[in-house]
Amino acid sequence: MGRQPCCEKVGLKKGPWTSEEDKKLINFIVTNGQSCCWRAVPKLAGLLRCGKSCRLRWTNYLRPDLKRGLLSDFEEKMVIDLHAQLGNRWSKIASHLPGRTDNEIKNHWNTHIKKKLKKMGIDPQTHKPISISTDSHQSNLPSHLDMEMSPSSPVNIAETKDPAEVITSTTAIEPKTPPLNSCVSSTWSSSTSPSSSSTNSNLIKFDDLEFPDFEWVCSNDTSNNNDNDIGFWEDDDFSSWDFLVGHEDGEVPIFQESWPCGLI
């Protein structure tokens, strides 16, 4: 007897999310918080989706603390560095990059970084020079790799305590995720077609928004992050939520002050 499916798949919708579905999911989580089990979310939120799909949509796309846009040079460098030590443990890597998801990093790795490293003559998996010669390879290394990770020394994490600790102790965490404004507002587009280059006029300027005074109650495991690693509800956090409180004619929405449980 095989394992039961995570949810009843009959009649469930698959594929890209519509903005209507996004609205429902966001409104549900804003109202109820994330503490409820995901399996129940679609039913309660009125979605014809699998709970897993809801969780994925939320964590990878709708979460307000997400950064959007290309990884900065610093972030990219960190990913390479972390990958050298952790391997394909994307979620671990992501936990060191505030506002980035494992999916995003994984995609970026597969589409950008892999190629870059190969171009530089470095094996993306081992982080060692591709050339067979072992003595003359040092000069092939890009300067930053030269400094930060000796090519032969991806840390054997099996022998270390918590890999995350190793990283944080050896890698400078970006003091405060910097170009949030530039990253997010320039690239974000809500709804299901991120690449459909939405007009920038649809974007909301953070300065124009008014927020209630609260903190997000997040049941995610943020234990790996220092308290100051992730700033929930940072600038631009809501830039993607323009549809939450409908605004027409370019009118800037004002968020409801009475967002209930899940928010304090």
Add this chain to the structure above:
DNA sequence: AACAGGACCAACCGCCGAATG
């Protein structure tokens, strides 16, 4: 202008481990 191939990325799938009864 039309087509082909590549690039990009959101979403799905299946597996695993932790939690629970």
Add this chain to the structure above:
DNA sequence: CCATTCGGCGGTTGGTCCTGT
């Protein structure tokens, strides 16, 4: 302990956009 459930993870797929011919 054992069985079951659920959340999370990593690999992969498929649709859309972009670029070159």
